[in-house]
Amino acid sequence: EAGVAQSPRYKIIEKRQSVAFWCNPISGHATLYWYQQILGQGPKLLIQFQNNGVVDDSQLPKDRFSAERLKGVDSTLKIQPAKLEDSAVYLCAGRRGNEQFFGPGTRLTVL
């Protein structure tokens, strides 16, 4: 079974630029999560999808962050414009039962 795929693995941008991350969860995982993990902290949920619908985006900074999962499979997370404090690892995860399976993450550095 293939794992959760994410790209790019690393991204360096300057503040005020835009960036997009892509995730393809494990086949059949209807629930998809995007997390932000700042250095030294645990993952913080940004948005949760059930198939192609959003079920929780209460912690997503909607003035600059957006996410979509149009066909209920892969998903993109966008930041526009980026700020210095957005530097973090962005993790995508799917769920089977009570276990979440994470992708390798995208490490974003905003200069």
Added chain:
Amino acid sequence: RKEVEQDPGPFNVPEGATVAFNCTYSNSASQSFFWYRQDCRKEPKLLMSVYSSGNEDGRFTAQLNRASQYISLLIRDSKLSDSATYLCVVPGFSGGYNKLIFGAGTRLAVHP
């Protein structure tokens, strides 16, 4: 009170030592709990699930105290390969769907 709080660490222990981490949670309605392990620059992976009073898997024992709302993870006979960050995870609910709330993690360094 934070939803999930953990010992900050880091814990530096020699090989063979026994080490325990504690985690407290605020939602008394939570029924199941998890410990995830995260290696440096890697993604978190499920280590253990805790559904009742506790769970044991080889050198790892997780215990749950519902009255005091804390979970512990005990590692016996520590190995160098146990060096990682251990994340305490508590379920939550939003929009009728399950979600996981992660603690900040406790860093363990096992040295020779």
